[in-house]
Amino acid sequence: MTPFTKSANRKTKFMKTKLLVLTLLAAGMQMQRSAATEKAAAPKPLVQIAILLDTSNSMDGLIEQAKGQLWKICNEFIKAKQKSVAPEVQVALYEYGKSSLSGESGWIRRIQPLTTDLDKISEELFALKTNGGEEFCGWVIKNAVNELDWSPRSDVYKVIFIAGNEPFTQGPVNYAEACKAAINKGIIVNTIHCGTEAEGINGKWKDGATIADGKYFVIDHNRAVVSIEAPQDREIARLGEELNKTYVAYGAKGKAGAERQKGQDANVAALAPASGAVVQRAIAKASANYQNSSWDLVDAAKDEKFEVSKLKSEELPAEMQKMNAADRKTFIDKKAKERSEVQAKIQKLTAGRDQYVAQRTKEAVTIGTLDTAVISAVHEQGAKRNLVFK
Numbered sequence: 001m002t003p004f005t006k007s008a009n010r011k012t013k014f015m016k017t018k019l020l021v022l023t024l025l026a027a028g029m030q031m032q033r034s035a036a037t038e039k040a041a042a043p044k045p046l047v048q049i050a051i052l053l054d055t056s057n058s059m060d061g062l063i064e065q066a067k068g069q070l071w072k073i074c075n076e077f078i079k080a081k082q083k084s085v086a087p088e089v090q091v092a093l094y095e096y097g098k099s100s101l102s103g104e105s106g107w108i109r110r111i112q113p114l115t116t117d118l119d120k121i122s123e124e125l126f127a128l129k130t131n132g133g134e135e136f137c138g139w140v141i142k143n144a145v146n147e148l149d150w151s152p153r154s155d156v157y158k159v160i161f162i163a164g165n166e167p168f169t170q171g172p173v174n175y176a177e178a179c180k181a182a183i184n185k186g187i188i189v190n191t192i193h194c195g196t197e198a199e200g201i202n203g204k205w206k207d208g209a210t211i212a213d214g215k216y217f218v219i220d221h222n223r224a225v226v227s228i229e230a231p232q233d234r235e236i237a238r239l240g241e242e243l244n245k246t247y248v249a250y251g252a253k254g255k256a257g258a259e260r261q262k263g264q265d266a267n268v269a270a271l272a273p274a275s276g277a278v279v280q281r282a283i284a285k286a287s288a289n290y291q292n293s294s295w296d297l298v299d300a301a302k303d304e305k306f307e308v309s310k311l312k313s314e315e316l317p318a319e320m321q322k323m324n325a326a327d328r329k330t331f332i333d334k335k336a337k338e339r340s341e342v343q344a345k346i347q348k349l350t351a352g353r354d355q356y357v358a359q360r361t362k363e364a365v366t367i368g369t370l371d372t373a374v375i376s377a378v379h380e381q382g383a384k385r386n387l388v389f390k
Contacts, residue, residue: 045082046156047089047382048114050144054164054194056097057132061222062163062194062370067125068271069371071280072227074118076375078287079390080382082155087387089289090114091121092148095128097135097164106139106171114148116291118284119257122264135164136171137208141178141189150185157385158185159214161374163192165221167203175204179211190214190377192370194221215380217373227276228360232353239346240282241265246339248297248332251315257295279353286346298336308332 053059053066077089093111101107111124141162150158160182168175168191182189189212193200197218200206206216244265249258268277284290293299293306297316300306308328313321320328379389 043153045085045087045387046151046153047077047080047087047387048092048148048150048156048158049090050092050094050114050148050160052094052096052140052144052160052162053128054097054135054166055095055128055130055133056099056135056164056166057130058165059097059130059194059221063125063128063130064271065219065221065370067122067267068275068277069280069369069374070118070122070125071268071277071284072371073374073378074289075280075283075287076378076389077289078283080387081390082385082387086288087157088116089118090116091118092144093121093124094140094144096137096140097133097166098129099131099133101133106136106143106173107133108136108140108143110143110147114150116289117294118290119260119264119292122267122281123260126264126267134170135166136173137162137164137168138173138175138178139171141175141182141208142173145178145182145185145187150187154186155385156186157378157382157387158187159377159381160187160189160212161192161377162189162208163194163219163221163370165194168205168208169203175208176211179208183212188212188214188381190217190373190381192217192219192373194219215373215377217368217376219368219370219373221370223369227274227279228357229274229276230279230353230356232349232356233276233279236282236346236349236353237278239342239349240278240285242342243282243285243339243346246298246335246342247292248317248320248335249295250297250300250311250317251295253295254315254317257292261292282346283350286343286350297332298339301332301336 051066053062055063074089074091077087080087091112092114094108095101095111096106096108098107101109112121115121141160144160179189189209191205191209191214193203193205193216195218200216200218209216244261247258247261249255265281268281271277291299293303297308301308309325320331323331382389
């Protein structure tokens with residue numbers, strides 16, 4: 001082999017090695033980009049809950065429990081994580097069985113679609129009235145399954161809670177078919193019978209839950225729910241009021257949103273103090289689940305795509321209208337900092353409160369009420385969707 005041939009071979013070998021290295025580096029970079037893209041594209045954990053309430057005569061107690069315990073139920077998901085990320089919580093609300101509703105619609109009304117606006121859900125609960133009617137459980141379940149924007153993802157905890165006291169079999173829509181349609185979409189149906197256990201079983205409430213992988217509960221809907229009072233409660237409630245001062249209403253929805261927030265503070269304050277609703281609402285307001293980006297500039301500004309500079313002067317509160325762009329950003333940042341500080345105080349107090357309540361709960365007698373039924377179900381069923389509750 002001539003020196004020239006040897007040199008050519010070495011050069012060829014070097015080029016092949018270089019090409020291999022470059023190929024491996026390119027593959028590695030592609031894998032990194034794919035992993036980063038996958039991570040960036042990973043959807044946020046989601047919980048979707050539809051609450052179906054019988055609003056016929058004799059169900060006033062059930063409605064009172066729902067008013068007082070909405071915030072406690074939603075707060076369970078503050079403690080939940082899926083793959084170390086807290087879930088977004090969406091709630092929908094239906095009423096059924098009230099004779100003042102349309103007979104053609106089965107005496108059923110969808111009050112709110114799936115939404116993260118918990119103040120709106122609360123507002124609607126406090127507006128509910130009862131009167132006599134026909135309670136068509138199969139029909140209202142069918143409506144909830146077909147009308148709501150349920151996620152197709154298999155890792156989403158999708159659940160219906162239906163509460164009432166008449167036989168589950170009433171109406172032209174077969175309850176078994178409605179429950180089968182629900183679970184075929186990955187939607188669990190939990191049934192809450194307001195009466196005796198035997199009546200609920202005979203009335204097929206238990207059967208409906210069994211068909212849709214749910215749980216059957218019996219509650220005393222006329223019992224006043226009594227919360228365990230903790231030493232931290234008074235300060236948590238006070239800080240809940242302080243949070244309102246950090247909200248900056250803007251746009252067409254601003255005034256209504258701010259008024260709704262204050263209105264729901266007043267509504268829960270009017271409930272029996274023993275219900276603990278004021279404290280539970282304050283805890284909710286200090287969590288990531290309480291978002292009002294549609295009317296509050298501080299929440300809206302968390303979205304990188306949101307630009308306050310694009311808002312018209314008249315869309316801003318009076319105190320911001322004469323500010324320049326830099327001053328507006330400073331103002332919003334200041335409010336965000338204030339909110340974060342108050343929320344941190346509430347969260348710290350809540351941690352101490354949880355320890356206190358946990359100890360007292362061990363000593364208390366558990367009574368079947370709406371909140372205990374719902375919380376029991378979400379812990380057991382959420383775990384099957386990899387939701388971990390602290």
